[in-house]
Amino acid sequence: MQNKQNRRAFIANTGKAAIATGISLSVLPAMAKSFVGFAPNPFAQQPLPYEYKALEPIIDAMTMEIHYSKHAATYAKNLAEACVAEKVATDHTAIEEVLHNISKYSGKMRNNCGGHYNHELFWQCMGPASGAKPEGKLAAAIDQSFGSFDAFKTQFTDAGKSRFGSGWAWLVINADKKLVIGSTPNQDNPLMDVSDLKGSPILGLDVWEHAYYLKYQNKRPDYINAWWNVVNWRYVEKRFESL
Ligand code: MN3
Numbered sequence: 001m002q003n004k005q006n007r008r009a010f011i012a013n014t015g016k017a018a019i020a021t022g023i024s025l026s027v028l029p030a031m032a033k034s035f036v037g038f039a040p041n042p043f044a045q046q047p048l049p050y051e052y053k054a055l056e057p058i059i060d061a062m063t064m065e066i067h068y069s070k071h072a073a074t075y076a077k078n079l080a081e082a083c084v085a086e087k088v089a090t091d092h093t094a095i096e097e098v099l100h101n102i103s104k105y106s107g108k109m110r111n112n113c114g115g116h117y118n119h120e121l122f123w124q125c126m127g128p129a130s131g132a133k134p135e136g137k138l139a140a141a142i143d144q145s146f147g148s149f150d151a152f153k154t155q156f157t158d159a160g161k162s163r164f165g166s167g168w169a170w171l172v173i174n175a176d177k178k179l180v181i182g183s184t185p186n187q188d189n190p191l192m193d194v195s196d197l198k199g200s201p202i203l204g205l206d207v208w209e210h211a212y213y214l215k216y217q218n219k220r221p222d223y224i225n226a227w228w229n230v231v232n233w234r235y236v237e238k239r240f241e242s243l
Contacts, residue, residue, distance in 0.1 A: 043083060043090040045076035046120060054128050058226045063214045068123070071210050075115030075187070082109040099191040110194070114187035118168055121204050127232035134233045138240045145179040152181070153228060156205070159183045160224045166208040169224075171236075172199030173243050183207075202239040203231070 048068050053061035083090050086105055088098060095117055102110050133149055134142055146152035152171075160169035163183040172190045174180050175198070182197035184190065189204070190197045205227060212223035 041090055042095045042120075043076075043079055043088075043116070045073055045116070048123055050128060055126060055230045058129060058230045059126070059212075060215045063212065066214075067206075067211060068119075071208075072116070072119040075112045075119060078108060078112040079116045082106060082112055096191055099189065100193060102192045103194050110192070111187050114189050114192065117191070118187055118189050118204055118206065121201060122206050124235050125203055125205075125232055126227075126230045127235070129229050132231075132233045134237060136237060136241075138233075138237045141179055141240070146181075155181050156203075157221070157224050160205050160207045161221050163207050169205040169207060170197060170199075170201050171203040172197065172201050173240070174199035200243050202243070203236050 048064075051061075052064040052068070055064060080090075082088075082105070086109055088109075095113065098105065098109070098113050099117060102113065105113075133139065139149070142149055142152045146155060156169055156171060159181050160183065163169060163185070165185065167183055167185045168187075168189065169183045170181070170190055172180050172182065180197070180199055182190070184192075184195055184197055188195050190199045190201050205224065207220060207224070209220075212220065216223040216226075
C-alpha cells in the first residue's frame with residue numbers, strides 16, 4: 001500500500017511539475033491513463049489529470065472546479081457509503097461488476113456508482129484543446145459505422161441535445177463489437193443491466209446543466225459543439241483498442 005501511495009503521489013506531482021515547468025501540455029493526455037492504471041481503488045475519486053483551467057476557454061476553470069470538487073466528489077463519497085451499507089468489498093471487486101448487476105442494489109448505489117464511474121471516464125475523455133481527430137483503427141471503425149467523422153459528430157451531438165433533462169451521451173462498443181451512439185438518463189450508463197443502451201463506453205459526454213451552465217447557460221448545443229475541441233482522442237483510441 002505504501003508503495004502504491006508513493007507511486008501515485010509521484011505521478012500526481014510529476015503532472016504538476018510538468019505544468020509548472022512548461023512541458024508541453026500535449027504529453028498530459030497520454031499520462032492520464034496512468035492515473036487509472038495506478039488507481040489504488042477504482043471506487044474512489046482519482047486526481048484530475050489536468051488543472052482546472054486546462055480546458056479553457058471551452059470549459060471554464062470555475063465549472064471544472066465545482067464539477068470535480070463538489071459534484072463528482074459527492075458521488076464518490078456517497079458511493080463509499082453505499083458500498084459499506086451494501087457490503088461491496090471495494091478492494092477486490094471490479095466496479096464494472098457492480099454496474100453490470102446494478103438492479104440488485106439500492107437507488108443510492110445506482111445513482112452514485114454511475115455518477116462516480118461516469119465522471120472518472122469523462123475527465124479522461126478530455127484534455128487541453130487540440131482540435132484533434134480520431135486516428136487509426138478507431139477512425140476506420142467510425143467511418144465504417146457512421147459514414148464519416150462529421151456524420152458521427154452530428155449523430156452524437158443529437159444524442160446529447162435530445163436527452164431530456166439530465167444525462168449522458170455515449171459512444172459504446174456493443175456485444176456484437178459494433179460502435180453505437182446513444183444516451184442514458186440521470187447517472188445511468190451503458191454498463192448497467194437496467195440500461196436500454198448497452199455496451200462498453202469508450203466516450204462519454206455529461207449533459208447535466210452543472211457541466212455547462214455557468215458559461216453556456218441554457219445553450220446545451222453550444223456547449224456540445226465547443227466540447228469537441230477538448231476530446232482526448234488518444235485516450236478514446238486506447239480505450240477502443242483495449243476492448
Ligand atoms: Mn457531471
